[in-house]
Amino acid sequence: MHSNPAKNHSLVGPEAASERTLYPYVTGTSVVAIKYKDGILMAADMGGSYGSTLRYKSVERLKLIGKHSLLGASGEMSDFQEILRNLDELILYDNMWDDGNSLGPKEVHSYLTRMMYNRRNKFDPLWNSLVLGGVKNGQKYLGMVSMIGVNFEDDHVATGFGNHLARPILRDEWHENLTFEEGVKLLEKCMRVLLYRDRSAVNKLQIAKITEVGVTISQPYSLKTFWGYSAFHNPTVGAEGSW
Amino acid sequence: MTKQQANWSPYDNNGGSCVAIAGADYCVVAADTRMSTGYNILTRDYSKICKLADKCVMASSGFQADVKALQKLLAARHLIYQHQHNKQMSCPAMGQLLSNTLYYKRFFPYYSFNVLGGLDSEGKGCVFTYDAVGSYERVGYSSQGSGSTLIMPFLDNQLKSPSPLLLPAQDAVTPLSESEAVDLVKTVFASATERDIYTGDKLEIVILNAEGIHREYMELRKD
Numbered sequence: 001m002h003s004n005p006a007k008n009h010s011l012v013g014p015e016a017a018s019e020r021t022l023y024p025y026v027t028g029t030s031v032v033a034i035k036y037k038d039g040i041l042m043a044a045d046m047g048g049s050y051g052s053t054l055r056y057k058s059v060e061r062l063k064l065i066g067k068h069s070l071l072g073a074s075g076e077m078s079d080f081q082e083i084l085r086n087l088d089e090l091i092l093y094d095n096m097w098d099d100g101n102s103l104g105p106k107e108v109h110s111y112l113t114r115m116m117y118n119r120r121n122k123f124d125p126l127w128n129s130l131v132l133g134g135v136k137n138g139q140k141y142l143g144m145v146s147m148i149g150v151n152f153e154d155d156h157v158a159t160g161f162g163n164h165l166a167r168p169i170l171r172d173e174w175h176e177n178l179t180f181e182e183g184v185k186l187l188e189k190c191m192r193v194l195l196y197r198d199r200s201a202v203n204k205l206q207i208a209k210i211t212e213v214g215v216t217i218s219q220p221y222s223l224k225t226f227w228g229y230s231a232f233h234n235p236t237v238g239a240e241g242s243w
Numbered sequence: 244m245t246k247q248q249a250n251w252s253p254y255d256n257n258g259g260s261c262v263a264i265a266g267a268d269y270c271v272v273a274a275d276t277r278m279s280t281g282y283n284i285l286t287r288d289y290s291k292i293c294k295l296a297d298k299c300v301m302a303s304s305g306f307q308a309d310v311k312a313l314q315k316l317l318a319a320r321h322l323i324y325q326h327q328h329n330k331q332m333s334c335p336a337m338g339q340l341l342s343n344t345l346y347y348k349r350f351f352p353y354y355s356f357n358v359l360g361g362l363d364s365e366g367k368g369c370v371f372t373y374d375a376v377g378s379y380e381r382v383g384y385s386s387q388g389s390g391s392t393l394i395m396p397f398l399d400n401q402l403k404s405p406s407p408l409l410l411p412a413q414d415a416v417t418p419l420s421e422s423e424a425v426d427l428v429k430t431v432f433a434s435a436t437e438r439d440i441y442t443g444d445k446l447e448i449v450i451l452n453a454e455g456i457h458r459e460y461m462e463l464r465k466d
Binding site: 022023113116117120121123125144146147148149150151152153154163164 | 251252253254255257278280283285286288289306307308311312351
């Protein structure tokens with residue numbers, strides 16, 4: 001193929017002509033979620049990274065969708081906001097039927113799945129990993145969707161670094177009958193590991209709970225950390241020639 | 244800001260192995276339940292087997308999102324077929340439909356590797372095996388997916404199907420009994436799990452015969 005130099009406004013390179021997300025700008029890191037005795041618990045920190053710069057520190061990445069679902073997002077935050085706009089419209093139009101029916105977590109997850117897959121088919125992906133949890137008619141639901149539409153359900157899920165660092169902990173310690181207190185403790189353990197090891201994690205997080213009764217998204221709070229280990233104070237001791 | 248991701252790909256390989264064996268009056272279709280991406284396990288309990296009609300099931304590995312889209316499309320097409328003909332689609336008909344559906348996306352393929360198993364109109368076991376763009380063949384047994392390189396030669400060695408070049412054409416169904424076929428499937432998966440990192444966690448076996456559809460499970464290595 002011959003490229004037409006007049007048509008290619010390549011002052012800033014070939015990317016300038018593209019109108020799709022080529023790579024993410026402001027990103028959120030891991031989301032971790034579990035089923036527990038009465039419903040779903042979800043945790044995410046509030047950092048918004050601009051590349052490796054910590055650009056925003058109060059990004060809410062856990063949102064309520066309709067009455068029965070909770071959505072957590074990692075990845076491009078502007079794409080997440082577009083997803084929220086789409087879902088708001090979906091819920092609104094569903095509500096306008098005024099038939100007493102409402103979309104449950106299973107339906108919302110299925111919708112998200114199709115939305116993500118549809119955009120990947122257009123080669124214009126929504127750059128997110130999404131976690132969807134909820135309870136409806138006594139049924140707990142927890143699922144995930146990736147950028148290209150890969151989706152599944154599980155008893156516990158985690159996006160990004162959480163898949164490497166949190167899920168091994170969850171596989172060891174999760175069980176069906178976790179109480180709310182035990183669940184929060186388990187999520188905080190995961191978030192603390194992520195805070196220590198994931199450079200884009202920040203010590204300001206929210207935990208959300210959804211049950212048959214309703215949703216509560218916690219106020220932002222911090223975890224207690226301990227940096228007093230000697231290896232932290234002098235990390236290069238015993239590593240001669242290191243900085 | 245510098246580019247973080249090298250380049251975005253619309254495909255992923257979520258791994259998994261599928262096997263189907265046809266007998267004179269049964270068909271066994273099996274797949275593991277692990278779903279992976281790269282070195283990560285996404286979940287240990289994802290069913291790769293989909294019931295398409297009363298006497299027809301499909302086991303698929305490859306890219307999960309494409310597999311799901313394919314399953315939804317076939318389900319919709321099968322519903323239309325039922326409305327038009329007031330009957331369930333036969334397994335050979337579903338086999339042709341699957342081939343056409345895959346080839347329809349020849350230039351942006353479904354990255355899915357399928358085996359279709361079921362009973363034909365005479366109640367005989369049938370297996371169809373595919374590539375991602377729809378070329379297919381009716382065989383006596385087959386394996387697809389990440390562990391197929393380990394499983395297929397083992398099945399060849401144990402089942403020795405007659406050459407498709409023989410004239411007159413020989414029947415491709417295996418001489419095994421139903422329980423022997425189920426045992427063989429369990430053995431090949433236990434073996435594949437030892438060497439293939441994308442195969443493991445749990446084995447789901449679907450058995451079709453005159454009585455209907457029956458399911459059983461066997462635990463596999465989780466490492």
